[in-house]
Amino acid sequence: MTDYFLNRASVRTFTDKEVEPELLDSILTRAAKAPTTGNMQLYSVIVSRNPEMRSRLAETHFNQPASKAPVILTICADFNRFTRWCELRKADAGFDNFLSFTSAMADAIIFAQQVVTVAEQEGLGTCYLGTVTYNAREISEILELPELVVPVACLAIGWPAAEGAPSERLLNSGFVHQEKYRKDSDEEILDIFKIKEDYPANAAFAAENNKENLAQVFAEVRYPRGMNEDFSVRFLELLKQKRFI
Amino acid sequence: MTDYFLNRASVRTFTDKEVEPELLDSILTRAAKAPTTGNMQLYSVIVSRNPEMRSRLAETHFNQPASKAPVILTICADFNRFTRWCELRKADAGFDNFLSFTSAMADAIIFAQQVVTVAEQEGLGTCYLGTVTYNAREISEILELPELVVPVACLAIGWPAAEGAPSERLLNSGFVHQEKYRKDSDEEILDIFKIKEDYPANAAFAAENNKENLAQVFAEVRYPRGMNEDFSVRFLELLKQKRFI
Numbered sequence: 001m002t003d004y005f006l007n008r009a010s011v012r013t014f015t016d017k018e019v020e021p022e023l024l025d026s027i028l029t030r031a032a033k034a035p036t037t038g039n040m041q042l043y044s045v046i047v048s049r050n051p052e053m054r055s056r057l058a059e060t061h062f063n064q065p066a067s068k069a070p071v072i073l074t075i076c077a078d079f080n081r082f083t084r085w086c087e088l089r090k091a092d093a094g095f096d097n098f099l100s101f102t103s104a105m106a107d108a109i110i111f112a113q114q115v116v117t118v119a120e121q122e123g124l125g126t127c128y129l130g131t132v133t134y135n136a137r138e139i140s141e142i143l144e145l146p147e148l149v150v151p152v153a154c155l156a157i158g159w160p161a162a163e164g165a166p167s168e169r170l171l172n173s174g175f176v177h178q179e180k181y182r183k184d185s186d187e188e189i190l191d192i193f194k195i196k197e198d199y200p201a202n203a204a205f206a207a208e209n210n211k212e213n214l215a216q217v218f219a220e221v222r223y224p225r226g227m228n229e230d231f232s233v234r235f236l237e238l239l240k241q242k243r244f245i
Numbered sequence: 246m247t248d249y250f251l252n253r254a255s256v257r258t259f260t261d262k263e264v265e266p267e268l269l270d271s272i273l274t275r276a277a278k279a280p281t282t283g284n285m286q287l288y289s290v291i292v293s294r295n296p297e298m299r300s301r302l303a304e305t306h307f308n309q310p311a312s313k314a315p316v317i318l319t320i321c322a323d324f325n326r327f328t329r330w331c332e333l334r335k336a337d338a339g340f341d342n343f344l345s346f347t348s349a350m351a352d353a354i355i356f357a358q359q360v361v362t363v364a365e366q367e368g369l370g371t372c373y374l375g376t377v378t379y380n381a382r383e384i385s386e387i388l389e390l391p392e393l394v395v396p397v398a399c400l401a402i403g404w405p406a407a408e409g410a411p412s413e414r415l416l417n418s419g420f421v422h423q424e425k426y427r428k429d430s431d432e433e434i435l436d437i438f439k440i441k442e443d444y445p446a447n448a449a450f451a452a453e454n455n456k457e458n459l460a461q462v463f464a465e466v467r468y469p470r471g472m473n474e475d476f477s478v479r480f481l482e483l484l485k486q487k488r489f490i
Contacts, residue, residue: 089461091465100468109358227346235344
């Protein structure tokens, strides 16, 4: 048990072996026992197996390697189903607002992470596609998502073609605070990130990208300001279109 | 393993027995191996053990029973630490935007859920306090959260005084869609929620609240429109204050 959590790693390449529908169904059943806001289960999952659908989705994820997995799960914050039920029961459903979106997003991510844990313990490989919020509008169109349904997590799932390598992580002292948020000095901040800067693969990463250091790779190559700002506008527009703002 | 996931339940009452710091530390270390956006670990956790601090936090959670736990973890979307590191390394950090908030919120919730799974498998009881986004500004003041840090998950943790009761959940067919989002008819929607409406504890719940049915309890008593809208405005204001919008 301890070993699983300490040694787990995301997997980005998969074999052609089928993820049996019965196994996936059993994973989703177990994952649905994860906590959920007021037991409302404010999420939906769209299972993509069809090659053409997966290819269209992969494009929205910039065709990153993991997007070629045999199964793609798009997990959505969903207040549509719950709202329709309320309306049918003559209840005044007031969930077309941002607070409700954050509750549904939390539910969806909790569920997604439980899918990861259960699936990995079955020997499957998984990887989040963090790009899900970037092209959320296009994903929304491909999957025909209605009002009050917004994709917030995407998982690639399959049988591993190669083991994932566990990633280095910050020491607890870097992200755990006692009683109040600690005000770290500049030196302390640099000390927290030393573990990442010293990691051999990361040092090579800076050189490959013609940057001086790892922070510049993150801020200027992988997650540049212009891209973040552009996709922020688009995601907020989608939230408006879906009536969450 | 299968049994744990199928039978887990949140716990809302705790004994006075201490949650040993070494155990909590080991849980947080294991949970930090959960997936995270680009391995950036965009979260922080504030550990509250001090009785006065816990009492102040409990107020922001409307003094719900679980808020009296011996340990309260407030888990925050945090781009402050990462941004400071980038600045110190002369990297142009562009994370003061909504897309970055959603990435950090996803990271924080994934981490929170991994804490739940690891802690429960150690025999601890846990419960999310979904109220964390309601009074996020007050929580932010109590914990002295800086810019680009916003609380998005709160966990009550302790040794169970009573076992939690597993909750009823929708059948997979209610929330799983194949290839595209399925357009359910009114009859199908009612059928999906039948499992909740027929659940004995839920039927009693409607009568206790002087409502005709369960949907009205959710929409008009527990999560009424006015409350959702009021807290939406306040949470959006906090995101602006913390520079995420």
